[in-house]
Amino acid sequence: MTPGTRRTITGFSNPTVKALRALRDKKHRKREGRFLAEGLRLLTDARECGRLPETLVMATGRDPHPLLDALEADVLAAGGDVIETGVDILSKITGKDNPQAVAGVFAEFDTTLERIDRSAAPIWLVAQALRDPGNLGTMLRTADAVGAGGLILIDDCADPFSVEAVRASMGAVFTQAIAQARWDDFIAWLCGGPGSEQGGQLVAASLRDAVPYRGAAYAAPCFLLVGNESRGLPEEYEMACDLRVTMPMRGRADSLNAAVAGAVLAYEVLACLDPQ
Amino acid sequence: MTPGTRRTITGFSNPTVKALRALRDKKHRKREGRFLAEGLRLLTDARECGRLPETLVMATGRDPHPLLDALEADVLAAGGDVIETGVDILSKITGKDNPQAVAGVFAEFDTTLERIDRSAAPIWLVAQALRDPGNLGTMLRTADAVGAGGLILIDDCADPFSVEAVRASMGAVFTQAIAQARWDDFIAWLCGGPGSEQGGQLVAASLRDAVPYRGAAYAAPCFLLVGNESRGLPEEYEMACDLRVTMPMRGRADSLNAAVAGAVLAYEVLACLDPQ
Secondary structure, X not given: OOOOOEEEEOXXXXXXXXXXXXXXXXXXXXXXXXXXXXXHHHHHHHHHOOOOOOEEEEEOOOOOOHHHHHHHHHHHHOOOEEEEEOHHHHHHHHOOOOOOXXXXXXXXXXXXXXXXXXXXXXXXXXXXXXXXXXXXXXXXXXXXXXXXXXXXXXXXXXXXXXXXXXXXXXXXXXXXXXXXXXXXXXXXXXXOOOOOOOOOXXXXXXXXXXXXXXXXXXXXXXXXXXXXXXXXXXXXXXXXXXXXXXXXXXXXXXXXXXXXXXXXXXXXXXXXXXXX | OOOOOEEEEOOOOOHXXXXXHHOOOHHHHHHHOEEEEEOHHHHHHHHHOOOOOOEEEEEOOOOOOHHHHHHHHHHHHOOOEEXXXXXXXXXXXXXXXXXXXXXXXXXXXXXXXXXXXXXXXXXEEEEEOOXXXXXXXXXXXXXHHOOOOEEEEEOOOOOOOOHHXXXXXXXXXXXXXXXXEOHHHHXXXXXXXXXXXXXXXXXXXXXXXXXXXXXXXXXXXXEEEEOEOOOEOOHXXXXXXXXXXXXXXXXXXXXXXXXXXXXXXXXXHHHHHOOO
């Protein structure tokens, strides 16, 4: 493999700066099949999961760090590019006032359902029409924390490769499997269509015909389904679930933030399936 | 009391539109002592909690609704103003592409610690240096759901009256008590300085010298302390707690989103203190 190149960019109007900045826009991101991730910690997580950025962008005048040196060496060895530029330009690229000293451009992953190995973990999170990229990233972060296998996105969800989702995931976008599917395809896959071997328990956070979430009869692999932020789950989706569970609502509200509901449920499932 | 007035505004450059729009800016909000809340549901929650907007802004061409009529009548009877304006202007005021059909301007509440009646609820959430208004609003929403009394904000937190926090709270900004305090003042209040009668158990989500969060010895009134999004809690704050609890971290990450950590903990405390 040809080693990558190293260069310095000083101008805001440099076409590379424009191309990197454009990755904050979904349409452009999909056309390029690339996304941005920021921060040494995130990029190190990615590297340790076998994901290297194609392009590494570093701030001039940054503090030296052995992990950054290692990352740079790996990127160059893999044929990637390393760009040094000013903090002001990095700020423009990432859209943050106080940008991290380093950012990377990654190729988007394959997010087909067929890539999911359900036997790899006892818990999987499933989100339906989740619109907020911060909620999506937070669910990835929670999935990592409970030792889930990944996050399956049903119907029209926010883009898991948006800057906001990647940021909120705190690196879990690299550690968790991510799949995107239509409901019918997901159900066919889950229930044993071609390519399915073990099935799985589909659990909905629900108010309809539901049992208390605490100590419910969870079974691995358990797929926890959370609905859209304002509409919740369609009734037919809830009714297709193996188990509907409900959380106490002691106040005026009748629902939780979607990422919060998923997390409370995921920790309960973890405690039931894997008490330690 | 003199009944309020009703008027229509059609111009973007109208000074009232500018003044309302400026409430999205913290400095202006603090100077005015006013904040914005959007949506019929939120405003109805507020009304049922005895909070009426001083000014009610409604979109022309909105769908009629009995709750909106009731709100309008109450606002006028209380001497408040009712403004009708176009959806485009409402969008400019709230900063949302698809604005709700109604918004209100409220006087900020008194957020001194002395207003908190700790005997009113078994659970209280406490956040230290929480910077993200979305996280803050989400914690208010969770506090409502678990039947907590309110949210106490320690040190330099996001503004609970920002548009983002109010929106994420889904109305809980009106149902939950909110206090803002420095750490030393909070500890003095909690431990029985003047004005304190019952004390309370301070519990930290922590990795240091902590017991498993599941089934820990929680006691009411239980104050659940969650730290800053990136730095967590200062060690001395953790050490001042009566109980430090830790949640399983099965992945690469060593922490959860602050609002998620607070919610998982709050639901565990609810299950322990008040099983049903």
